[in-house]
Amino acid sequence: MNRADLHTHTTASDGLHRPAENVRMAAEAGLAAIGITDHDTVAGLEEAREAAKAYGIEVVPGVEISTARDGQDIHILGFYADDRDPVFLERLASQRRVRDSRNELIVAKLNELGVSLTWEAVLDAAGRDRGPDETVGRPHIAEALHRMGAVESVQEAFDRYLAEGRPAYVLPPRIAPADAIAWIHEAGGAAVVAHPGLYGADAAVEALLRDGGADGVEAYHSDHTAEDEERYAAMARRFGAVATGGSDFHGARKGRVYHGPIGWRTAGAAVVTELKSRASHHRAKATGAASRDDGGTASD
Ligand code: AMP
Ligand code: ZN
Ligand code: FE
Ligand code: FE
Secondary structure, eight states, X not given: OOEEEOOBOOTTTTOSSOHHHHHHHHHHTTOSEEXXXXXXXXXXXXXXXXXXXXXXXEEEEEEXXXXXXXXXXXXXXXXXXXXXXXXXXXXXXXXXXXXXXXXXXXXXXXXXXXXXXXXXXXXXXXXXXXXXXXXXXXXXXXHHHHHTTSSSSHHHHIIIIISTTXXXXXXXXXXXXXXXXXXXXXXXXXXXXXXXXXXXXXXXXXXXXXXXXXXXXXXXXXXOOHHHHHHHXXXXXXXXXXXXXXXXXOOXXXXXXXXXXXXXXXEEHHHHHHHHHHHHHHHHHHHHHHHHXXXXXXXX
């Protein structure tokens, strides 16, 4: 077996396990590689890379960037972007500022609805030892609602309050999917449209592959049906794009694994090679553009 799970979350965002634990679980599942794709942060990558040495598997460095199109959340995965690029890091920091103020608005809406949740309770649910680059997300708010007894499960918190269309849902001013794709490319990474089956907007996904510069689409995902998988694999072939796959593992609460366990959806080794090659193409272009900006060797 030579498979890679290219979509997992850690405690750097709303996952329940530390990056090193995800790597260990991937090794135990017999995977050759694991992608670490936290929401709007690369804070988990260093620990994951360190752990990967001990467990003898490969880490595919990633990120999952929150964007919106026509009032709907669209997630863009970035693979092999330079996680020390200061411009990229500042862009991710700006995403986290938007996220923080959105989170406050969600808490305010809940308070208006008569649910007396505090921000401190959300931070408690997220775990107090969070680093400054780690993100807080709706699953933490859901967990806090559960702990205070306002709902009977994390799922109920989404269904009653936090999901799109529910009364405490807030869509903050977000960048467009094409912006996230450009950020990833400028940082020398490959950009992939995450879980397209959750959007009900195939024409928009096609447009991102055709004109938006996306390198691939996440055809295989824990929340996709078999028909979704076939449809997006075919879409990838049609546009000469990469078809990636991953579980979107977030850990388990009370025995219920959100999205899927590590290894539940995977991609083959050729997909990892293709992502690397596309990333190095973008990196070469980005470096070329930077050296031209510096007045460096341009055209001879
Ligand atoms: P955020 O980035 O803070 O908006 O949180 C997004 C995360 O919330 C996703 O990665 C999912 O794990 C989780 N999530 C989003 N919508 C739902 C839903 N309807 N039910 C359960 N979990 C959800
Ligand atoms: Zn998440
Ligand atoms: Fe996502
Ligand atoms: Fe995700």
